[in-house]
Amino acid sequence: MDTDPATQDRSIVLTQLLFGAAALTVFTTVMVFGPGEGSSVTFYLGLLLTFAACLAAILMRWSAHAPHLVLVLPVLDIFAIACMRHAQPELGLGLLWVFPVLWISTLVGVVGITASVISICALVVAEFALRGLPVTLSAMQTLIFLPITLVFVAVSGRLHTRRNRAQRLLLSKQSGLLEGALAQARRQEELLAEVLNTVDFGVVRIDKSGQINMVNEAQMRMQLDERLADATALPAGGTGEFAAATPLQRAMRGEKFEPETVWLEAPNGEKAALSVTARHLHSKLGEYDGSIVVSRDVTAEVMALRDRDDLVASVSHELRTPLTSVLGYLELTLDGGGLPPAAEVQLQVAHKNANRLLDLLADILAASNGAEQPMVLQPGPCALLDVVEQSIESLLPWASEREIRIDCAAAEATSLIADGSRLRQLIDNVISNAIKYNVDRGAVSIGLTSDEKMVWLIVRDTGIGIADEEQPRLFERFFRSESVRNSTVHGSGLGLGISREIARLHGGDLTVQSVEGEGTTVLVTLPKDRDRA
Known part of the structure; x- marks a missing residue:
């Protein structure tokens, strides 16, 4: 029976x-028919x-x-x-025994x-004895078949119970598991x-229909910021038709993009920089299931990088002028001759280091200029x-100092339409790195090889290599590996x-493969003619 007391009492009342x-x-039947x-x-x-x-x-x-x-x-x-059956034997009231027998079977089972x-x-035998009824074939219905029927009904009721x-x-266990799962969820x-709500960047969850169904507190604060309101405002009526494609609106249309x-x-004229990323979410079946948009105010970081670049460019430019003058006077002194051998060696060392410093300043200026305006090519036959x-x-004298052998026997003659001076800058950087870190x-x-459309330049060295975890950062500005920073190699x-x-x-690319x-x-790949590629 049910363990709940109220339910148990109610079940007993209803059964009785x-x-x-x-x-x-x-009783009604008896009263009507006599x-x-x-x-x-x-x-x-x-x-x-x-x-x-x-x-x-x-x-x-x-239950008590x-x-x-x-x-x-x-x-x-x-x-x-x-009692009622004894008083009214012709009504066949023995079938009513099904009720108590079923009830007893549910309470005490086989014993009951x-x-x-x-x-x-x-009771049936006693009734036959009191009435003095003979045991005939018609009496078998009561003496045998009625008990057998009651047994089968009781067993069926017991099994059903x-x-x-x-x-x-089982339902109770499943209910417990479901409650536990719901509580965990x-x-x-x-x-x-x-x-x-703890992080300091805005997060917006967009479902697959383009509706916004989750916004964190940082995103709500951004919406109250006058500088960021235009890009972080949430449409009031769903996706709608957007006149301007802000990052959030693009994500609601189903686009994904990197930062x-x-x-x-x-x-009031105050400016701010917002970094926005949109990534797609997928269901277990791999189907599109909406997007996550992450927004972060990067004004301070961007302004700091700009200030750094301006400072680096300014300092580099200011240093380049006097350094050029120093190199000029060193070359005049060395070309004039008549110097003691020791002094000439010292001046050559100073000249070499001044040239290296000039190359370093040139790289810094090139990086700073590239950050402000794109590099312009002047293509021609090359x-x-x-x-x-x-x-x-x-670069051969530098390599000879360290007894590094440069082999270009596998370089084939090839021509292409390109900016020769820029390619010289690229090749100088690659070969000088192969010497420097060797x-x-x-x-x-x-x-060096080519076909009808492409040119491939491959430079291999037997140097110190680069750790796997550092290779993804090779092309970051001012990045130098840990092993190089702790060495005497400059760069x-x-x-x-x-x-x-x-x-x-x-129109090509440059890739690096390295084993520490x-x-x-x-590997440098270049099209022979970018306009035709």
């Missing part, structure tokens, strides 16, 4: 009242027992007593039916079924909301092998970035 209704129907010849006292005694059981079922709190005390009710019903059926059989209990137990949702910096201006040989010739007595091999961290930019402006401790390979 159901039998009471059947007894009332019998009491018959049976003992009316016995009949009314049966009714009295039935209604006493009904009254007890209603008044008592059965011993569980088996409720057996009193079906036992009273059995004797009540026996056996005891109740034996009791009923004893057990099945119901098992189902209720609720905790995760609360944790996610707490985390999103984009958008400059905004408040009515014999790339000649450019490579000129670069090798200029080991003493190492080697640099240069390959600006700008050469590779400038070289790749030159290659891409020509083994060496580095740089």
Whole structure:
């Protein structure tokens, strides 16, 4: 039975009242068609027992007593039916024993079924004895078939009850699991909301229909900022038709994009920079399931980078003029001759380091100028092998000092339409890196080949190589690997970035593959004619 006390009491009342209704129907039938010849006292005694059981079922709190005390009710019903059946044998009231037998079977199982059926059989036999009825074939219906029927009905009821209990137990366990899952999902949702409301960047969740269904507190604060309101405002009525494609509106249309910096201006003229990223979300089946838009105010960072670039460019430009003058006087002094050998060696060292400093300033100025305005090419016919040989010739003395061998036997003559001076800058950077980060007595091999449309330049060295985790940052401005920073090798961290930019402006690319401790390979791809590529 149900463990809930109120439900248990209600079930007992309903079960007993159901039998009471059947007894009332019998009484009504008897009153309408006549009491018959049976003992009316016995009949009314049966009714009295039935209604006493009904009254007890209603008044008592059965859940507060011993569980088996409720057996009193079906036992009273059995004797009540026996009394009414004895008074009115022609009505076939023995079928009413199904009610108490079923009830007992649900309460005490097989023991209850056996005891109740034996009791009923004893009452039937007693009735036959009291009436002095002979045991004939027609009496078998009551003596044999009625008990058998009651047994099958009781067993069926018992099995049904057990099945119901098992189902209720299963449903209870499933309900517990579902409640636990819902509680966990609720905790995760609360944790996610707490985390999103803690961060200082705006987060917007857009569903696959383009509707916004989640906004964190940082995004709401951005909407109140006059400088950022235009790019972070949320449409009031869904996606709508947008006149201006702000990053948020583009994301609501289903676009995705990497971090984009958008400059905004408040009515008072104050400007702000907003970095916005939109990424797609996918379901377990790989289907598009909306987007996440992340917005961050990067005004301070962008302005700091601009100030740094301005300072670097200004300092580099101011240093270049006096350094050029220093180099000029050093060259005049060295060319004049008549210097003591020791002084000449010292001046040559100063001249070499001044040239290196001038190259460093040139890289810094090129990077600063590239940040402010794009590099402009002046394409024309270019014999790339000649450019490579000129670069090798200029760098050969430096390589010879460390006994580094430069091999260009695999370089084929080829020509293309390109800016020769920019390609010389690219090749100088790549070959000088192969020498600079090589080991003493190492080697640099240069390959050059082409087909009808493309040119490939390959530079390999046997140097120190680059760690795997540092390779994604090779093209960042001013980046130098940890091993190089801790060594005596000097550099600006700008050469590779400038070289790749030159290659891409020509319609090609520059890629790097490296194994730490083994060496580095740089591959430059260029179209023979960008306008036709």
